[in-house]
Amino acid sequence: MSNRSLGLGQQKQEWFYLEHSNPVGPFTYAEMIKNMQQKMISKNHLIWRKGMAEWQPLSQVWEFQPQHIRHLAKTQSSDLADIFEKRKFPRVPFVSEFFTHNENQLWKAMSYEIGMGGIGLVIDNKNLNVGQKIHLHLSGNSKMPAFVAIAEIVNKSEKGVQPFQARYGLEFIDISREAHLAIQEYTGKPGVEKT
Numbered sequence: 001m002s003n004r005s006l007g008l009g010q011q012k013q014e015w016f017y018l019e020h021s022n023p024v025g026p027f028t029y030a031e032m033i034k035n036m037q038q039k040m041i042s043k044n045h046l047i048w049r050k051g052m053a054e055w056q057p058l059s060q061v062w063e064f065q066p067q068h069i070r071h072l073a074k075t076q077s078s079d080l081a082d083i084f085e086k087r088k089f090p091r092v093p094f095v096s097e098f099f100t101h102n103e104n105q106l107w108k109a110m111s112y113e114i115g116m117g118g119i120g121l122v123i124d125n126k127n128l129n130v131g132q133k134i135h136l137h138l139s140g141n142s143k144m145p146a147f148v149a150i151a152e153i154v155n156k157s158e159k160g161v162q163p164f165q166a167r168y169g170l171e172f173i174d175i176s177r178e179a180h181l182a183i184q185e186y187t188g189k190p191g192v193e194k195t
Contacts, residue, residue, distance in 0.1 A: 018046040018055060029063065036064070039157035039167065089116035092187050096144065099137040102128075109136075115187055116180070118151060118171040126158055126166040133173065144186055147179030 014026030017035075027035065035041045036058075043059035058064045094114035100107050100123055113120040119136070128134065132153050140146035151170035158166050175183075 013049050013051075015047060015049045017041050017048075017058070023048075032064070033069065038155040039159065039169075040155075042159055089118075090187075091115035091118070091120065094119075094143070094186065096138060096141055099139075100134050101137075102132070102134050111138075112167075114183060116183055118154070118169065120167065120169055122161050122165050122167050124162075124165055126161075126164060128153055128156070128166065128168065130154060130156055134170070136170070145178070145182050147176060147182065149173075149175040149179060 012028060015029065015032045016023045016025035016027070017032075018024070032041070032047070041047075041058060043057065043064075045058050046055040047058050047061060047064075048055045052061075062068060091113040092115065094111050096111050098109040098111055098121060100109045100121065105125070107123050107125045109121040109123040111119055111121050121136075130153050133150055134153065136147075136149045136151055138144060138147050150173045152173055153168050154171050155169040156166050161167055
């Protein structure tokens with residue numbers, strides 16, 4: 001890895017990525033990091049900025065190497081500190097079937113992570129949007145008792161799922177105290193009790 005540091009000039013560079021062979025952008029470096037965090041782009045996306053000879057996979061560009069990003073997150077220069085999101089409540093792997101609905105339609109879902117503040121689901125509907133509120137129903141299993149919650153979609157990705165699905169990050173809005181305690185026990189993380 002290079003010992004190059006990210007200077008202000010590089011932060012202002014205009015970055016682009018390809019989506020279905022179409023360039024998307026321009027983005028600043030900070031916006032590209034946000035896009036990665038929100039799973040809008042992955043290590044396989046082709047990216048480009050002025051000065052690069054050709055489009056390259058994000059994973060091969062030194063500015064986006066995990067070691068470089070970890071270094072930036074640790075040093076957190078004042079002009080980059082706000083791009084490194086830290087979850088208030090970290091999530092842990094959790095695989096279970098759910099039913100979700102918006103009071104008009106019902107969809108099957110499969111969770112992949114859970115935390116005190118929210119859950120990650122793959123839902124059999126790719127047409128839901130960030131900001132939309134949905135109801136979650138877990139029928140219960142050996143890891144978690146049945147619970148019902150209302151959550152808001154905070155991010156969305158269609159990468160790595162079936163064509164009719166999307167991967168959603170959801171933040172709990174309304175969840176029972178019992179469900180909250182069960183999630184707390186499962187994750188081993190303390191949290192603010194909800195009523």
